[in-house]
Amino acid sequence: MRKVSTFRRSIGIVALVAALAILVPALASCSKTQAAPKKLYIFNWTYYTPDSVIKAFEKEYGAEVVYDTFASNEEMFAKLKAGGSNYDIAFPSGDYVSIMIKEGMLAPIDHSKIPNFKNLDPAVLAKCGFDPGNKYSVPYYMGAAGIAVNKTKVKNYDRSWAIFGRKDLKGKMTMLDDMREVMGDALAHLGYSVNSLDEGQLAAAKKLINDEWKPNLLKFDAEAFAKNFASGDLWVAQGYAENIFAEYDPAKRSDVDFFIPAEGGPMYIDSMVILKGSKNIDLAHDFIDFIHRPENYAAFVDAFGFPSSVNVPARALKKGDMWYKVEDLAKCETKDDLGAGLDKYNAIWQDIRVGQ
Numbered sequence: 001m002r003k004v005s006t007f008r009r010s011i012g013i014v015a016l017v018a019a020l021a022i023l024v025p026a027l028a029s030c031s032k033t034q035a036a037p038k039k040l041y042i043f044n045w046t047y048y049t050p051d052s053v054i055k056a057f058e059k060e061y062g063a064e065v066v067y068d069t070f071a072s073n074e075e076m077f078a079k080l081k082a083g084g085s086n087y088d089i090a091f092p093s094g095d096y097v098s099i100m101i102k103e104g105m106l107a108p109i110d111h112s113k114i115p116n117f118k119n120l121d122p123a124v125l126a127k128c129g130f131d132p133g134n135k136y137s138v139p140y141y142m143g144a145a146g147i148a149v150n151k152t153k154v155k156n157y158d159r160s161w162a163i164f165g166r167k168d169l170k171g172k173m174t175m176l177d178d179m180r181e182v183m184g185d186a187l188a189h190l191g192y193s194v195n196s197l198d199e200g201q202l203a204a205a206k207k208l209i210n211d212e213w214k215p216n217l218l219k220f221d222a223e224a225f226a227k228n229f230a231s232g233d234l235w236v237a238q239g240y241a242e243n244i245f246a247e248y249d250p251a252k253r254s255d256v257d258f259f260i261p262a263e264g265g266p267m268y269i270d271s272m273v274i275l276k277g278s279k280n281i282d283l284a285h286d287f288i289d290f291i292h293r294p295e296n297y298a299a300f301v302d303a304f305g306f307p308s309s310v311n312v313p314a315r316a317l318k319k320g321d322m323w324y325k326v327e328d329l330a331k332c333e334t335k336d337d338l339g340a341g342l343d344k345y346n347a348i349w350q351d352i353r354v355g356q
Contacts, residue, residue: 015313040283043080043087045270046071047242049291050303057290063283071222072178080105080275088278089287093268095180097137098130098337100273106136107274113285114138116292119311127269127334137271138288141301142309144259144267144332145181146324148244153235159259161189163215163236173236174228175213177220179349180335182209184266185238194333196267197341206348214352240303241323243299258323265332 037276038061042049046069054065068087070076073096080090081103092100100106111117117138124142131137149157153172155161164173184194186205196202218234226243228234237244241258249254272291274284290296298317301308305323308314338345 002302018229036284038280039066039069040064040089040280040287041066041087042189042287043068043070043076043090045069045091047240047304048248048270050092050300052303053291053296053299056296057287061283065287074179087275088280088284090273090275091140092273093270093335094130095335095337097195097271097273101131101136102337105276107276107281108135108136109274109288109324110285113282114289116289116294119292119294119297119313121310121312124269124310128271129334130269130337131271134200137273138271138292140270140291141306142267142269143240143306143324144260144265144329145176145178145238145240146258148229148237148239148241149257150229150232150255150258151257151270152255153232159257160261160263160287161265163278164216164238166236167216169236170216171218172288173216174218174221174225174234175238176225177222179345181266182220182352183345183349184333184335185261186213188263188265188331188333189261191263195336195338197338197344202344202348209352220236220353232300242306245305245323260324260328260332262331264333266335267332269331269334284335339342 037058040063042065044067049067054067057063058065070079073093076090076092077096077099080087085296124139127142128137128139147159147161147163149163154169154272157166163169164175175185180194183202183205186208187194187196187201190201190204190208192198192201221228224245225234225237225239229237229239229244230247230249244256244258245253247346272288274281277282291300292311294311294313294317297308297311297314298319299326300306301314302318302320305321307322307324307326308318309326309329
């Protein structure tokens with residue numbers, strides 16, 4: 001084998017060192033431009049933020065949103081307490097905002113980073129007694145669960161919680177597997193506050209649910225009610241409009257009557273909160289501010305047939321239909337943090353759920 005001369009070998013080494021001197025900075029620059037995008041971890045209700053809004057945020061901020069879902073406040077809270085600490089933002093209802101504040105689970109909101117907070121309806125902010133001054137939360141949406149009825153199957157019904165007492169619809173109805181919702185419905189139907197702690201009123205609500213409503217239900221269900229309603233297995237379902245219509249054939253939506261019962265019931269203010277320990281706190285603030293940019297909020301409520309109950313400027317930008325109006329919430333009542341009184345509800349709910 002021929003030997004390479006010392007001179008040529010030296011020239012080769014010099015050339016290699018020079019090439020590396022040029023290549024290393026170039027590679028470093030390339031690695032910066034191709035760095036992995038920032039990630040924002042969101043824990044939200046199912047069917048609650050349209051993909052178009054998420055994608056627009058990702059594009060504008062060069063970020064990736066990791067989006068997980070839950071079906072009830074109880075499920076959300078339990079998962080976070082059990083160590084679901086990777087999330088940056090969660091969407092609890094008002095009573096759970098209060099609980100999470102007391103549990104030290106939330107980071108304070110820096111209002112200077114959310115200029116679009118000015119777009120929120122003062123009337124909604126006035127209802128945020130669960131977080132006075134919105135120190136830890138920013139309202140996302142104010143609404144209520146209602147009742148969906150398949151009009152091709154059910155005739156001559158009252159637009160009331162009383163529909164669940166219809167024996168002729170036995171096995172074709174569900175109510176949410178949600179203690180505060182179902183007990184709040186019963187309390188409202190009886191003319192009481194959805195936050196009542198009166199022993200007699202709670203006993204009356206329990207009797208109504210156990211004796212008149214539960215025997216006619218297929219089950220309590222917070223997860224599959226919309227799919228089962230869309231398939232025709234259910235004719236009446238308590239639930240959220242966004243779930244119902246996301247699953248239902250758009251060509252047949254006129255077959256569905258969705259309403260908030262005339263006697264009212266529990267109303268929710270779901271809020272965006274930043275979880276204590278968030279590793280992406282600035283990006284979390286950016287997301288909250290992005291949501292309340294009027295055009296983005298209008299896209300959100302249009303996607304789900306919502307009224308713009310929280311964001312005032314977005315009302316003028318709405319284009320789509322609404323499954324119900326803000327006025328339909330007039331007799332509804334926000335759910336309070338019941339404190340130690342929650343034990344009463346838990347005990348009653350356990351008795352109601354036994355045997356399902």
